[in-house]
Amino acid sequence: MIDYRLLQALSAVLEEGGFERAAHHLFLTQSAVSQRIKQLEAQLGQPVLVRSTPPRATSVGQRLYNHMQQVQQLEAELGLSGAPDNMTIRMTVNADSLATWLPAALVLPEHDTLRFNISVDDQAVGLRQMKQGEVMACLCASAERLNGGSVVPLGKMRYRALASPEFILRHRLHLQDGEVAAENGSPVHRERLAQAPCLVFNRDDPLQHWFLAEVANTEPRRIHLCPSSEGFVQSALAGLGYGLMPELQIYQHLSTGRLRDIVPGYVLDTPLYWHHWQTESQVMVALRQSIVSEAARHLYPLVDPG
Amino acid sequence: MIDYRLLQALSAVLEEGGFERAAHHLFLTQSAVSQRIKQLEAQLGQPVLVRSTPPRATSVGQRLYNHMQQVQQLEAELGLSGAPDNMTIRMTVNADSLATWLPAALVLPEHDTLRFNISVDDQAVGLRQMKQGEVMACLCASAERLNGGSVVPLGKMRYRALASPEFILRHRLHLQDGEVAAENGSPVHRERLAQAPCLVFNRDDPLQHWFLAEVANTEPRRIHLCPSSEGFVQSALAGLGYGLMPELQIYQHLSTGRLRDIVPGYVLDTPLYWHHWQTESQVMVALRQSIVSEAARHLYPLVDPG
Known part of the structure; x- marks a missing residue:
């Protein structure tokens, strides 16, 4: 079993953009955070972070971070007290959707501890970020399904x-x-x-x-x-x-x-599609449904009837 | 004297984002563009491009590109026929100015062959890009003058x-x-x-x-x-x-x-400042004046009178 305190340190460093801010966030000393990262790297025999400013995840670090997010989502859905209140949905979307119809779809009253971390980029970048685990979903013009992913047509x-x-x-x-x-x-x-x-x-x-x-x-x-x-x-x-x-x-x-x-x-x-992974958590289902219904209100149908 | 045909090839590769598109732009074959870049690198004894997709300038490549831009500006101001019609002003600006008052300041009827290449980023990135020669001017919240640069206060x-x-x-x-x-x-x-x-x-x-x-x-x-x-x-x-x-x-x-x-x-x-180099071309003077006057119409004065 993975020691999740170590993954928590890794997540905090990546999300807060540094060791000092991560320590602050976790109510730990900076050296304790640093220790945990080193311990994780010793167990894996390879680095999880590139020590740049801000620190970046290595490939294995990114996979662990992604895994940590999924575990946190599942925990949050258990509905136990002490469930993390920092569940973050990272997604890449096209600029014009974010400037128009998309924000209304992100308001999910039943999931009010949710946070969004939105990146704006085109389809090529968005889908690559999804494959690399940097984002959990992608809204873009490409209909091409990722391996293990699903694609939902939204409209034009x-x-x-x-x-x-x-x-x-x-x-x-x-x-x-x-x-x-x-x-x-x-x-x-x-x-x-x-x-x-x-x-x-x-x-x-x-x-x-x-x-x-x-x-x-x-x-x-x-x-x-x-x-x-x-x-x-x-x-x-x-x-x-x-x-x-x-x-x-x-x-x-x-x-x-x-x-x-x-x-x-x-x-x-131009067509728009929602890309998500096949194993959807409850909150990702709710988000998808909200996006599909908001898109239907504002976009043209993808296939003309008749 | 530098062989400007070589610099032209370098500029085109950087601006068009690749050898093929550069060749198309210059009405040359791709191998001719490639030859010119190699010739330039042979003369300098060091690479000017990192062969990534798209190609990026090395440090010396960036300096040459910047120099080429200045030469093109000066040529354009000679007003001779055959002057380049692709003079590009590259600048980094803050997102909120671009979304509000700035665009009206960029319409310069006397300089109607001008092109803008706008990046959106914060002051730290913008001033660094200016130092590295990636952009020619920067609109941001920092009043700190670059070495060789000038700062014009615009308003709040x-x-x-x-x-x-x-x-x-x-x-x-x-x-x-x-x-x-x-x-x-x-x-x-x-x-x-x-x-x-x-x-x-x-x-x-x-x-x-x-x-x-x-x-x-x-x-x-x-x-x-x-x-x-x-x-x-x-x-x-x-x-x-x-x-x-x-x-x-x-x-x-x-x-x-x-x-x-x-x-x-x-x-x-929040204060806003216009950063430019001390040696301003005519068109950069016109742009600065337009920005100062448009800012005065929309921003609050930086120093409260009285």
Whole structure:
């Protein structure tokens, strides 16, 4: 049997980001925490922590941390007094969900000792973090099931290509008088679309490139990288560039006319999936159900009926 | 004299995130790009790139990249035809500025070939990135001048500790009938504040801890980590937790009553500074002036008059 006092020290060092804060958290001296980590490493014959600032888990350290979390969840569900009040759900989600519909799904009144540790990243990173045990679940655009995992389809998030009216006018992004909307736009119009400054969330954000490829068979030449959901919208409102934004986030600006479609009628839907491990604890079941039902209220169905 | 074709290859590999995309960008074959990097490394007698995915600059590679950027800026300012149209200003800013007042300051009509590459991080990371040449400027809370750098005070961003009315009621965060508001609150009230779920942006965000230390001489026991400005506000609206939010971002929710002060009258001001290098190009001067004037419109003065 594993000595869980040692794993508790390991968890505290990782969660608190250091030996001193871990000691404070556990009501121990710093040297007692350090002793426990060393004892754990002696038993295993290998290090569990990289002594960086903050300390990071080695591969085996991460597996132990993950195991500790599962044990704590199971303990919490026993409902005994003395069950840990620091059960933490670590998950990686896409930025646009966190900026719109997701937070309401995280309010679980029956599990009110729960804590969330949310990371924002794209699908490639999120699923890798899940495999490595760094997060317990992942909300992303990939339907590819992890070995031992389950995937729940949530719906489609609808994006529109938007800019401020002044921006559209200045860069003449709407078809001008006399221009014919040929397939993929007229060459002149296509060139204006390619030249217009384009907002991109980060290097992994393909939406703007997909948009331009589809409507004008070209790619953006001038890109601003703006890795913030709200900063992205504010940058569009200010006229810094155009970009693809979730309808859920900007319906208000559409209704006031502060943002307008660049290509009226164009929408881009991206699917969203919830990835979790097959052995779900009660609280993970409750979270999944809450996420599925909140998603159904806000996202478009993944498969069109009919 | 440096062979700038080689530096151009290096810049493209770093900016595009790979040899293939760099080749595409430069209209070269991938092997030509690879040749140029090797030639550069042969001349220097040391590697300029770590061959990871994406490739990263070595220390000397980063210095060369930084130099290349400065040369490109100077070239662009010559105003000759053929000047590069890909002048990129890389900067690290705090998340809350990017989500509120900053984007409007980035619209510089006289410099309309400019591109921004924005990173979101806190002051410690931002200033380190500036020292290492990864970014050219930094907007953060630190007034400490870098060696060779200049610091411009911008103003104070005002935060308020807010939650949804339901959340305040459920966790009984306002003083209850008969409770006396002693210094630092009554012990019972203090305990309720400490127990209430608290939103924290990331491990470097001290605002909630400062708030609780000041109003109740305690610290939050149950924390949700939510690294997104808009996700933070949405989480507060949904009732997941309380947290400190910039007045600029939530005035609308204050006026509709969807968010309320936890401790009426409490505000927390954090200063903001613009860090740039002393040798400023024309475009960096224009950017600084735009940022200073936009900040003056939205932030509180750093030194109270009188």
